[in-house]
Amino acid sequence: MSFDEYHRREFRQVGRRVPRPDGVDKVTGRALYGADMTAPGMLWGAILRSPHAHARIRSIDVSEALKLDGVKAIVTGADFGEVEDESIRDIRDNCMARDKVLYDGHAVAALAASDPRVARKALKLIRVEYEVLPHVTELEDAMKPDAPVVQEGRVQETVPPGMSANVTSYCEFGHGDLEAGFAAADHIVEREFRTAATHQGYIEPHACLAAVTADGKADLWCCTQGQYMVRSVCAAIMGMEASQLRVTASEIGGGFGGKTTVFIEPVALMLSKKAGRPVKIVMSREEVFRATGPTVHSRSRIRIGMTRDGRITAAEARLYYSGGAFPCGTVEMGAQAAFACYDLQAVRSQGWNVLTNRPKEAAYRAPGAPVAIYAVESVVDELCQHFGLDPLEVRLKNAARKGTKSSYGPTFPDIGLVATLEAAKAHPHYAAPLGPNQGRGISCGFWFNFGGNTCVTLNINPDGTVSVTEGNPDIGGSRASISLMAAEELGIPYDRVRTIVADTASLGYNDVTDGSRVTFAVGLATIKAARAAIRVMCERAARIWGIDPEAVEWKDGAAVPAGPNAGKFPPMTLAEIAANSFRTGGPIAGHHEVNADGAGVSFGVHICDVEVDPETGATRVLRYTVFQDAGKAVHPDYVEGQMQGGAAQGIGWALNEEYIYGADGRLQNPGFLDYRVPVASDLPPIEPVILEIPNPGHPYGVRGVGETGIVPPLAAVSNAVSRATGVRMTELPLSPPRVLAAIRRSRATDGA
Amino acid sequence: MVKVLLWGSLRQATGGRTEIELDARTFKELLDRAVEAYPGLEPQIRRGVSVAINGVIYREAWFQPIPPDAEVVLMPYMTGG
Structure with a gap:
């Protein structure tokens, strides 16, 4: 047995809010964070990045750069050997382009120099001859039959024939008779939704220090979510034995999934190997935005049927995700999570992954689930409005519970969704009065945990x-x-x-x-x-x-x-x-x-109040409450912090954050001034309410809490804005111009 | 024999079936028998799968026993952030 069963017990230490050790x-x-590491004789690494969204590399001339005093080593894609594993090959090619650059910011060469100023100067002396190719940065364009192909030969056997070569995978989940289910509905809502790619937004940029010795041993210090992953991936890319590479993780200034892969570590190792000296690389914020993983951008079509008393009779989702220039499986997670909150007799979710000339997607808290559940929860909310039903009551009526056959297949054991919904219903927030131009949205959320x-x-x-x-x-x-x-x-x-x-x-x-x-x-x-x-x-x-x-x-x-x-x-x-x-x-x-094994699934419910300025379209979050099942909150402060942090990031995703590409295929907003994450003054106090429904697969009943909190905010905010404005919102972020345009369109339609 | 529920897009590898029967007592035997009976499943199994046994999701546990009459669901390999 790989896990212990839960036995009820009285805790003496677990559950206390003790001082944090860090x-x-x-x-x-x-x-000591990633950029704090130094070593005697250390060189500074810098990376030359593509100004093109899609181009063939004809030649790279490093001769002038090498002549500059202080430059000790230069690497390009040609320095990295063959790798058998496809997923590691993709990481290698993302760290340093080989034949083609696949997005604006893709690394094409790197050098190590005696100080950062020399390194930056030397980068300008590297001559790269590009053959610029047609690019495609938007998912819908990439799916067209005549779209530029980002990478040839990446289509899985799962993709039906006749689709663009940028569609790399297809998945489908569900059960039951959809048509019979829709026939039993008193009303059906079908809507299309769009979400923008967002970045994890960690405060600490990627940083590492690599030291390779002449006899082939190496040490690597870096900020990462997994030093063993770094060792495995870098050893494979460098052709080293894992035992010869020791990786030490620094303190980490946030990751949220974005530091579950490598971007600069193999480059620093190769530079150190060539130079024979330690090499440090610290990304700038612009590099973080242009060349590390944002989440997917998506389009989805949701169709749900409901009886007039609020029972969902059938539900269907078609999800299209793009994880940038490399295949990714995030849409599989989204398609499984889309309807996980509901007990459904007829349900189907389908997903397609699409290549675009954007950075390689990296995981972001509950990867795939937030955008799928945003679309589903928006349609459920619209159906509640159509019938004049209470949105929490409808969710309680349809909630997944012990014994429910989940939309992705397995039957649920003990789960906490009903308790979480009941806690939300009983909370004073749900009954608090609203003023003019204000709206209240709710949403459920789900994550698997493992x-x-x-x-x-x-x-x-x-x-x-x-x-x-x-x-x-x-x-x-x-x-x-x-x-x-x-x-x-x-x-x-x-x-x-x-x-x-x-x-x-x-x-x-x-x-x-x-x-x-x-x-x-x-x-x-x-x-x-x-x-x-x-x-x-x-x-x-x-x-x-x-x-x-x-x-x-x-x-x-x-x-x-x-x-x-x-x-x-x-x-x-x-x-x-x-x-x-x-x-x-x-x-x-x-x-x-x-x-x-035995990690228990986790559910959350969020309530969000907003006020929308009808003259500007600006949204202010007035009140926000998070209800989440933690199984057992080992350290409640940290659990609450996870719930609040997930909500804050989700509010940013809903209201402001987006990757914006120009017609030239270049990222237009690679900085926190133009990529707007919510700061403390943008947010009200976020009240966390922890529920403890023990996970039967852990001796103390613990469930993971780190990801579920980012799932509900997208729909909770969007539903609140939709109710405040009287216009159903279907695209994120809900930036003021977009909300204002929706209000004006609605007024024009009403007046027509 | 155990009944294994597949996700819908795998049916093209199983002659249209989303539920298959296999003589398997463990996670590993399930994967081996599945590929033997339906070679079209091999690319997906090579990419990675999880198996839910009576509602508990296992990602790599080759020797995890599958009890008789268990609910067995093949799922994509779980990843997170």
């Missing part, structure tokens, strides 16, 4: 403290949560435990910090590692007492005799056993390695 380092500036490969070592120190070593960068409070779970299991105070994140040479393989997996999977492994250490400590106590190890149990942080024949001995605490460990057999530790 807090002092971060507020004093002591924490576990994955995980290693944890837990050392009992001789002074009775505990060191936990885990291998996942802490992007959302995992060190505190892991320490809490170790303390809980061992029965000791939280402040006796310190959790650190290991480099790749110090611990076995760990999957990336993604999929809301860490508190679930690393927590599970920590609990198992603690239990392993407890077994050893009970054995040591038994030997000291001269009784059978089976006659000892662990209680409240101490070994105690168990059973009538065990004898009478006072409890022997963890600290006492640790103090004697050298004399009783040596250091004590527990460890656990697992590919964890």
Whole structure:
């Protein structure tokens, strides 16, 4: 069995709002982020990027750049060898173009120089001869039969014949008789929706420091969501053995999925290999926007039928996603998630991925789900308006629950959607009055969550403290949560435990910090590692007492005799056993390695109030409440932070954020001045309401919480704006010009 | 024999069926038998699949037992952010 079952228990440590272990380092500036790493003799790397959206590279002349004093090495795509695995080949080609550049900002060459100024000057001396090719940056254009083909030969066998060569995959999910379902409906709404690509918007740009030695060993320091992923990918691209590459993850200034792949690390390694000196690369914000992963941009068509009393009879989604210039499977996740919140007898979702001349998509919190559920929840809201029904009541009537056959296939076990909806219905926010030009939107959200490969070592120190070593960068409070779970299991105070994140040479393989997996999977492994250490400590106590190890149990942080024949001995605490460990057999530790399954799915419900200025189209969010099932909130502050952060990012996605491409195929807004993320003054306090419906697949009932929070805001905001303006909105972002145009179109139609 | 529910777009590899029967006691046997019986499924299985057994999703657990009469659903390989 790869996971433990949940057993109800009273917690002493888990659930407390203890001080965060990284807090002092971060507020004093002591924490080391990717760009803080330096090394003696270090060179500065810089990358030359394509000014064209699509072009063949005819030649690259680096001779003048090499002559510049201070330039120590230059690499191009020709320096990188063959890679067998297709997905890693795509990453390699995204890090450094080979024959063609596929988007504005695609890397074509890189150099290492003695200082950043020389590096920037030298970049201007590299001569690249391009044959500019027709480009296509919009999904709908890319699907046309005569569209420029972004990459040849990438169409999967799943794609029906007759489609553009840019359509690389097709998927379909669902069950039941759609036509019978629609025939049973009293009303059907069919709408088309569009969403813009958005960036994860992490504050810290990508940064790394690579040091390759003459005998082929290498060290790499970088900001990443997964140092083991970096090692695997870079070793494959560099033709190295994984054991010869040690990767250390820095503190991370946000990732949200965008740091689950590599962009500059193989380039820095290759430059260091050629120069024989450490090389550091730090991306500018413009580079982050132009060349790292935004999420997909999408078009979707949703059709839902409902009876007049609010029962959904049939639901259908056609989803078209573009993840940029390389194939991606995000639409599969969107198509599965689209109707996951509902108990449906007839449902079908179809998805197509389309190549465009844009950067390679990277994961972004619950990848694929927000844009699909935005469209579905918008149509459900419109149906509620049509029948004059309460949108929460309708969702309760149709909510997925234990025993529901999900829209993507499996039957749900215990899930928390109904409890979450009932909490929203009972909350004062839902009954609060609204003023003129104000509207209230609600939306459900869903994410799968998963576990994955995980290693944890837990050392009992001789002074009775505990060191936990885990291998996942802490992007959302995992060190505190892991320490809490170790303390809980061992029965000791939280402040006796310190959790650190290991480099790749110090611990076995760990999957990336993604999929809301860490508190679930690393927590599970920590609990198992603690239990392993407890077994050893009970054995040591038994030997000291001269009784059978089976006659000892662990209680409240101490070994105690168990059973009538065990004898009478006072409890022997963890600290006492640790103090004697050298004399009783040596250091004590527990460890656990697992590919964890049993992560429970997670649901959320958001309520959003907005006010729309009818003269300008500007939207202000007045009040926002998030309800989410956490299974068990190990550290409620962090859980609330995840819920609030997901909501804030989703509000930005709904209202402002978008990648804007010009007719020349170049990104028009690669900076935070023109790509507008919400800041504190844009947002009201976001109230989080945590629900705890235990996950039966985790010993403490934990579910992941990191991703679900970004799913509902798109529709919650759009539904609120639609109700405030009286116009159904169907395209994100809801920027003021777009909202104003919709209002004016509606007025013109009404007046006609 | 276990009944395995496929997602809809795989039906082109199974003669139009979205539910197939396989003699499999584990995740690994399920994948092996599926490719033997329906070679057209191999490209997708090579790209990656998950299997839901009685509602619990497994991503790579080759030796995960499949109980008799279990609900078994083949799914794309799960990825997250």
